[in-house]
Amino acid sequence: xxxxxxxxxxxxxxxxxxxxxxxxxxxxxxxxxxxxxxxxxxxxxxxxxxxxxxxxxxxxxxxxxxxxxxxxxxxxxxxxxxxxxxxxxxxxxxxxxxxxxxxxxxxxxxxxxx
Amino acid sequence: xxxxxxxxxxxxxxxxxxxxxxxxxxxxxxxxxxxxxxxxxxxxxxxxxxxxxxxxxxxxxxxxxxxxxxxxxxxxxxxxxxxxxxxxxxxxxxxxxxxxxxxxxxxxxxxxx
Numbered sequence: 001x002x003x004x005x006x007x008x009x010x011x012x013x014x015x016x017x018x019x020x021x022x023x024x025x026x027x028x029x030x031x032x033x034x035x036x037x038x039x040x041x042x043x044x045x046x047x048x049x050x051x052x053x054x055x056x057x058x059x060x061x062x063x064x065x066x067x068x069x070x071x072x073x074x075x076x077x078x079x080x081x082x083x084x085x086x087x088x089x090x091x092x093x094x095x096x097x098x099x100x101x102x103x104x105x106x107x108x109x110x111x112x113x114x
Numbered sequence: 115x116x117x118x119x120x121x122x123x124x125x126x127x128x129x130x131x132x133x134x135x136x137x138x139x140x141x142x143x144x145x146x147x148x149x150x151x152x153x154x155x156x157x158x159x160x161x162x163x164x165x166x167x168x169x170x171x172x173x174x175x176x177x178x179x180x181x182x183x184x185x186x187x188x189x190x191x192x193x194x195x196x197x198x199x200x201x202x203x204x205x206x207x208x209x210x211x212x213x214x215x216x217x218x219x220x221x222x223x224x225x226x227x
Contacts, residue, residue, distance in 0.1 A: 034215075043118070043205050043218025044157075089157070102216075104157040 002027045004092050004105035012111045017080055021108045023073040023090030031093040035064050035075045038087040038107070047075070047088075080112045118219035120206050126225045132194040135222045138187055139208030147216065148181055148191050149205040157205070163189065196226045 004025045013019050025033070032051045036044035048057045048064040050073070057064050061084075063076045077084055090105040119138040127133055139146050147162040161171040166183045174181070178197070183189040193200055203223050207216040 041220070043207070043220055044216075045218070046215050049215065102159065106156045 002092075002094055002101070002103050004090055004103045006088075006090050006105040006108050008108060009106070010109040010111070012113060013080055015080060015082055015112050015114050019077050019080060019110065021075045021077075021088050021090075021110070023075070023105055025071050025073070025090070025092045025103070025105075027071075027092040027094040027103050029094060030068065030071075033064075033066060033073050033093070034091045035062070035073075036089040036091060038089060040086070044089055077110075080110075082112050082114060085110060085112045118206055118208050118217050120204075120219035120222050122222060123220065124223045124225075126227065127196055128227050129197055130195045131226075132192065133196045133200075133224060133226075135191040135193075135204050135206075135224070137189045137191070137206030137219060139189070139206070140217055141187065143208035143210050143217070144186075145209045145212060146183060146189050147207040147209075148189070149207065149218075151203045151205060151221070160191070193224075196224075198226045200224060201226050 007022045032049055034049045035047045037047050038044040047062050048059050050057050050064055050066040052068050061078045066073045087107040087109050089107040092103045094101055118140055121136045144165050148160040149157050150160055151157045160173045161181045162169055163183045179193055181191045201224055203221045205218050205221045207218045209216045
């Protein structure tokens with residue numbers, strides 16, 4: 001069964017600290033993996049996309065890693081800011097990019113406190 | 115571009131009433147998706163269109179739900195009759211050439227009393 005599991009479910013950190021969010025998937029065949037950020041009351045916004053051959057990709061203070069062998073991805077946030085408080089959703093695309101299904105994780109809710 | 119535009123932002127209705135949610139995708143995008151988000155189930159795909167044609171509606175929960183896309187710049191999701199369990203946030207998203215990158219609207223918060 002195609003699944004995407006994220007951990008932890010929620011996380012509270014102090015401003016300025018780093019954190020790492022985890023995503024494990026069992027989607028096959030694999031096309032790509034995206035991390036989305038969803039602010040409260042808004043729609044998800046894409047942060048990064050990674051394909052099978054990519055190990056690391058950065059977007060500012062966000063760094064995503066992918067281990068296609070173990071089917072694990074992580075999203076590392078460096079020097080957190082209050083604006084990083086949001087839900088982070090891991091999304092895996094199975095099959096071809098145009099016809100494959102998107103499998104969504106349940107998300108990790110991050111709260112950054114001053 | 116203003117992004118994907120959804121209306122209304124909030125909708126409160128009584129059980130049994132008809133509800134219509136609206137979406138204007140980003141100009142030039144050829145895919146449009148309707149998602150439902152709840153705390154229990156996260157984001158669920160309801161239906162998606164390619165070039166205004168419904169491609170996969172297997173996620174539509176019941177016959178009470180219907181979606182249309184009369185042209186490239188407008189889509190509706192209708193629930194008739196609505197039930198309390200339909201309460202959720204409904205997102206519309208659009209993309210160019212499939213699943214490569216979805217752009218989501220701000221969603222419609224639906225409450226059915």
